[in-house]
Amino acid sequence: xxxxxxxxxxxxxxxxxxxxxxxxxxxxxxxxxxxxxxxxxxxxxxxxxxxxxxxxxxxxxxxxxxxxxxxxxxxxxxxxxxxxxxxxxxxxxxxxxxxxxxxxxxxxxxxxxxxxxxxxxxxxxxxxxxxxxxxxxxxxxxxxxxxxxxxxxxxxxxxxxxxxxxxxxxxxxxxxxxxxxxxxxxxxxxxxxxxxxxxxxxxxxxxxxxxxxxxxxxxxxxxxxxxxxxxxxxxxxxxxxxxxxxxxxxxxxxxxxxxxxxxxxxxxxxxxxxxxxxxxxxxxxxxxxxxxxxxxxxxxxxxxxxxxxxxxxxxxxxxxxxxxxxxxxxxxxxxxxxxxxxxxxxxxxxxxxxxxxxxxxxxxxxxxxxxxxxxxxxxxxxxxxxxxxxxxxxxxxxxxxxxxxxxxxxxxxxxxxxxxxxxxxxxxxxxxxxxxxxxxxxxxxxxxxxxxxxxxxxxxxxxxxxxxxxxxxxxxxxxxxxxxxxxxxxxxxxxxxxxxxxxxxxxxxxxxxxxxxxxxxxxxxxxxxxxxxxxxxxxxxxxxxxxxxxxxxxxxxxxxxxxxxxxxxxxxxxxxxxxxxxxxxxxxxxxxxxxxxxxx
Amino acid sequence: xxxxxxxxxxxxxxxxxxxxxxxxxxxxxxxxxxxxxxxxxxxxxxxxxxxxxxxxxxxxxxxxxxxxxxxxxxxxxxxxxxxxxxxxxxxxxxxxxxxxxxxxxxxxxxxxxxxxxxxxxxxxxxxxxxxxxxxxxxxxxxxxxxxxxxxxxxxxxxxxxxxxxxxxxxxxxxxxxxxxxxxxxxxxxxxxxxxxxxxxxxxxxxxxxxxxxxxxxxxxxxxxxxxxxxxxxxxxxxxxxxxxxxxxxxxxxxxxxxxxxxxxxxxxxxxxxxxxxxxxxxxxxxxxxxxxxxxxxxxxxxxxxxxxxxxxxxxxxxxxxxxxxxxxxxxxxxxxxxxxxxxxxxxxxxxxxxxxxxxxxxxxxxxxxxxxxxxxxx
Numbered sequence: 011x012x013x014x015x016x017x018x019x020x021x022x023x024x025x026x027x028x029x030x031x032x033x034x035x036x037x038x039x040x041x042x043x044x045x046x047x048x049x050x051x052x053x054x055x056x057x058x059x060x061x062x063x064x065x066x067x068x069x070x071x072x073x074x075x076x077x078x079x080x081x082x083x084x085x086x087x088x089x090x091x092x093x094x095x096x097x098x099x100x101x102x103x104x105x106x107x108x109x110x111x112x113x114x115x116x117x118x119x120x121x122x123x124x125x126x127x128x129x130x131x132x133x134x135x136x137x138x139x140x141x142x143x144x145x146x147x148x149x150x151x152x153x154x155x156x157x158x159x160x161x162x163x164x165x166x167x168x169x170x171x172x173x174x175x176x177x178x179x180x181x182x183x184x185x186x187x188x189x190x191x192x193x194x195x196x197x198x199x200x201x202x203x204x205x206x207x208x209x210x211x212x213x214x215x216x217x218x219x220x221x222x223x224x225x226x227x228x229x230x231x232x233x234x235x236x237x238x239x240x241x242x243x244x245x246x247x248x249x250x251x252x253x254x255x256x257x258x259x260x261x262x263x264x265x266x267x268x269x270x271x272x273x274x275x276x277x278x279x280x281x282x283x284x285x286x287x288x289x290x291x292x293x294x295x296x297x298x299x300x301x302x303x304x305x306x307x308x309x310x311x312x313x314x315x316x317x318x319x320x321x322x323x324x325x326x327x328x329x330x331x332x333x334x335x336x337x338x339x340x341x342x343x344x345x346x347x348x349x350x351x352x353x354x355x356x357x358x359x360x361x362x363x364x365x366x367x368x369x370x371x372x373x374x375x376x377x378x379x380x381x382x383x384x385x386x387x388x389x390x391x392x393x394x395x396x397x398x399x400x401x402x403x404x405x406x407x408x409x410x411x412x413x414x415x416x417x418x419x420x421x422x423x424x425x426x427x428x429x430x431x432x433x434x435x436x437x438x439x440x441x442x443x444x445x446x447x448x449x450x451x452x453x454x455x456x457x458x459x460x461x462x463x464x465x466x467x468x469x470x471x472x473x474x475x476x477x478x479x480x481x482x483x484x485x486x487x488x489x490x491x492x493x494x495x496x497x498x499x500x501x502x503x504x505x506x507x508x509x510x511x512x513x514x515x516x517x518x519x520x521x522x523x524x525x526x527x528x529x530x531x532x533x534x535x536x537x538x539x540x541x542x543x544x545x546x547x548x549x550x551x552x553x554x555x556x557x558x559x560x561x562x563x564x565x566x567x568x569x570x571x572x573x574x575x576x577x578x579x580x581x582x583x584x585x586x587x588x589x590x591x592x593x594x595x596x597x598x599x600x601x602x603x604x605x606x607x608x609x610x
Numbered sequence: 611x612x613x614x615x616x617x618x619x620x621x622x623x624x625x626x627x628x629x630x631x632x633x634x635x636x637x638x639x640x641x642x643x644x645x646x647x648x649x650x651x652x653x654x655x656x657x658x659x660x661x662x663x664x665x666x667x668x669x670x671x672x673x674x675x676x677x678x679x680x681x682x683x684x685x686x687x688x689x690x691x692x693x694x695x696x697x698x699x700x701x702x703x704x705x706x707x708x709x710x711x712x713x714x715x716x717x718x719x720x721x722x723x724x725x726x727x728x729x730x731x732x733x734x735x736x737x738x739x740x741x742x743x744x745x746x747x748x749x750x751x752x753x754x755x756x757x758x759x760x761x762x763x764x765x766x767x768x769x770x771x772x773x774x775x776x777x778x779x780x781x782x783x784x785x786x787x788x789x790x791x792x793x794x795x796x797x798x799x800x801x802x803x804x805x806x807x808x809x810x811x812x813x814x815x816x817x818x819x820x821x822x823x824x825x826x827x828x829x830x831x832x833x834x835x836x837x838x839x840x841x842x843x844x845x846x847x848x849x850x851x852x853x854x855x856x857x858x859x860x861x862x863x864x865x866x867x868x869x870x871x872x873x874x875x876x877x878x879x880x881x882x883x884x885x886x887x888x889x890x891x892x893x894x895x896x897x898x899x900x901x902x903x904x905x906x907x908x909x910x911x912x913x914x915x916x917x918x919x920x921x922x923x924x925x926x927x928x929x930x931x932x933x934x935x936x937x938x939x940x941x942x943x944x945x946x947x948x949x950x951x952x953x954x955x956x957x958x959x960x961x962x963x964x965x966x967x968x969x970x971x972x973x974x975x976x977x978x979x980x981x982x983x984x985x986x987x988x
Binding site: 543 | 662667668963971972973976977979
């Protein structure tokens, strides 16, 4: 007897589980049971599971009977003519959807040639073995699995042409590539996801060589002239939002240029770009600190006294301005109403992003890197036919990572570019490397993609042959301009008087515990003290009771709250954090007594 | 020549002097020798730790940094002849924390004269291994009507360890209270319950119990593995019981060790623990292909054993004995240390690193160590 579970709940038992499973599957293929019903029979446990629950992942497979796929040439013809649709195939029981559990019972062939009588299913396409983004990696079947993951992960961060109506949209934090291209070396998935309308990279000439040691550790060198011609140029859009919020007591925020007596009024200079309605005008050039939307808010706490004081100059300034390090041009100004009926103002900023040192790029094989040097075109190495690479990629990135597909794409891209065609590089079904090489040879190149190149500075031939070809390169959304940060002086935390943390708060860069250890290990004890002086204070301490004394500025006198007026007080240097610790200990009713001794 | 060497005695350690002596070319002029020794002394003086150099922190960094490169769990040897041993970072943490119970206690049992050449090595190994009665059983049948259990013994196994049926019966009868044990054949034992009311139930219960009865060998040793180390044979064991193993006649008591520091302390004393801790740490690091200067490891071992008993690098071990309240509080469980200090009115002399960092005072190492000696005008 086999126990039967429906959506993990026991519902009864059947005499023979295997037979029952077969029966269910047949009924489903006939359309008597729902397509989404999946059945799994565990021989070891002699239990049968039926699943209809929502949220399971399932995928389509071609049903195989007696070693032959039920999908025939006729089906394909009908599909092409549009006589039948995918759903008809499912209804006919030619295609069925299996979930993870039912797959355990299935024996799936990858290719029709592999079919044996034992097989129960056939993959619709061998591309199905990988997902959509991984399917975008060209020649993926030459790579190690981990590299495919990285290749597909990187592609998700690429800058492209994400939407044609971008001009009317107010997306948060988006980038738009100026001259996107379709890849020369492409996969089937490129057609499926419609890369034609949403391209996300550019075909560039890549030279695989070292360049003066500037491209160590995954760094890449870029040709300055290529950048000036618009290579990988992008625009960064960021909206600034403001809403007229309503508060209790009928008080509301107000968009407009704040009065000079508003609490927290900045300088007149900061508001100079605002028009009468408190909004900035389009095409205004803005820099950090400039106000984009002027706004005032009602006072936070209304005390009894304030209610008599009807003057409005108690309002707080709450304008939206550019943060530290930001700049751009006002692209678009929108005033509307949100769901709650509040006035909503949005200003979209635009900033042209020309590739600079530190910007991140990648090929489609998980070979990411940042620009380390932009070289003038006249200093770039050139080939016999005068070709200069747009990007120089370091060969040391290849042996340990074993991304063979990267190299094949280079050759295939060269072939495609020279013969003016695209190259199919779909996983398992790609064009043969041999054929591609022959084609390249016929066009007068070395079949392995290697060329003799010349030093751009001296004109002498390089003593090494250089592997050079075309490749689809992606610009990734991580750009230095959004990330650079430095600080000399700046805001401190109220509690500890130590510098704030993080770029958004203009924070300091922490010298951490392990960094501290290195100073100690070098015996650089006085230097260490200086580095930790950020919250340095001089505190008057009573020599008698060892507690922090008080300085009375009016009388220019110290007195101790324990020992009274005439206590002996000494100024003691310490970190404010330690003074805070002393105070906290006192609040725990612990008496931290400082015993003072002479330094000499 | 010897007069020149005499001059350098005390300036350079004897060991180095001997090494120089050994490696000198046959003919050497006094001037050249003098130059060599001068050079050696310079090198030696440069290598000596300066006063105020914080060796502890450099030691921690030198062990900690390569530690980050260690693979968390190294290979489990999927072979027949290797045992599953904790290595890598988990083992290193185990040693340095001085854990009371370690994950895989092991012994390396070295043998005396005739045995170390491989004679009867299997027999000796079997003698060390703890055996339960289960291993001598071939078959157990229960007669439901008579309420008796018949045990057929595995004579092959018994011959290997050289144990006779009479001795088995003697050991068994000790733990079989309330049953009668009878020998009914060459290798068959019959066990009958003396209980009146439910003899069958008792017998069934006994069937499970009987398997775990200890027969012979060293208690705690679950696995034995004879290995050839260089020229001689020794036995590696899983499970450790130094006391019992050292009592055996075949065992070379001068070299046999356990990897359990507490057991080593109990049997051999604290000096042995120091030595064993060093060896164990080096063993872990070598397996990972990491080389750390041995002086760092020596320092750790010294710190762990200087109290006269084993102490781990943990808040229960050597950190407990730090003289500074603030230093202890900054390590782990700050409140406990502060409250305890407050209760007894502890005084913090502020003479190590962490407290001074907290107070933003120069730390007393390196440039922070020397004070200015001068007369202050009154």
